[in-house]
Amino acid sequence: MSEQSSLVTDQHFRYIAERTTPEDPFLKDLKRAATAEGIPSIWIAPEQASFMQILLQAARAREVVEVGTLAGYSAITMARALPADGRVRTIELEAKHADFAERWVAKSDVAGRVQVHRGKGMDVLPGFAADSADAAFLDADKGSYPQYLTECLRIVRRGGLIMVDNAFAFGELFATTPSDREVGAIRAFNDLMAKTPALQSVIVPIGDGLWVGVKR
C-alpha cells in the first residue's frame, strides 16, 4: 500500500460539498434571515454539520456544550443528532446573536433541546458541572481556546468528544503575513492540542479544519 497521501485541494472541498446531504429549507431560511439582520455569515458549512452529526450519533451523545452560538445554525444541527431528551447548552457573548438564535431555536424542530446561555465563554463554562457533557464544540474567540479546552476537559466525560473549529485559520494557516489577527492564536492552539495527552485527536480537513478529540 502506498504511503503517499493525497492533498486536499479546493476541488476536493467542492466535490465533498456537492455530495453532502443538502440543508433543509428551515436552515436556508435561518441563514437568509440572519444575513438580512446583519449577522455575519460565519456559521459552519453543511458538510461539517453533517459530519458532526454523524460523530455525535456514533458517540451516542445526549449532552453537548458549545461556545459560539451566532445564529444557532450549529446548535440546531447538533441538537438534531441527539435523542429527544438531549440538550445543547450553547454560549453566546453578543446579545443580538443570542436574541436571534433564541427566536429561531424556538420555531425549530428541536426547540426543547437547545439552551442559549448569554455571556463570555470563560464566565459561563465554570458553571457547568464536571462530566455533564458527552461532547463540546468550540467556535468562538480563538485566543480563549486554551482556557476553553481546560474547561471542556473537566465538563466532558471520559470517552466524550471535543471538537474545535478553524484549525486551518480561515485558510491562512501557512500565510507569512496573515490578515486575520486570530491566526497566531490558532497556530498556538493547534500545537497545544497536538501535545494534550488527555486527548486522542486529529484535524479533519473539512470546513475550515475541524479538530476532533476523544477524551482518554
Ligand SMILES: C[S@@+](CC[C@H](N)C(=O)[O-])C[C@H]1O[C@@H](n2cnc3c(N)ncnc32)[C@H](O)[C@@H]1O
Ligand atoms: C464563528 S461564530 C459561531 C458560529 C456557530 N457555531 C455556527 O456555526 O452556527 C462565533 C460566535 O462566537 C461569539 N463569541 C465571540 N467571543 C465570545 C466569547 N468570549 N464568549 C462567547 N461567545 C463569543 C461571537 O459573537 C459569534 O457569534
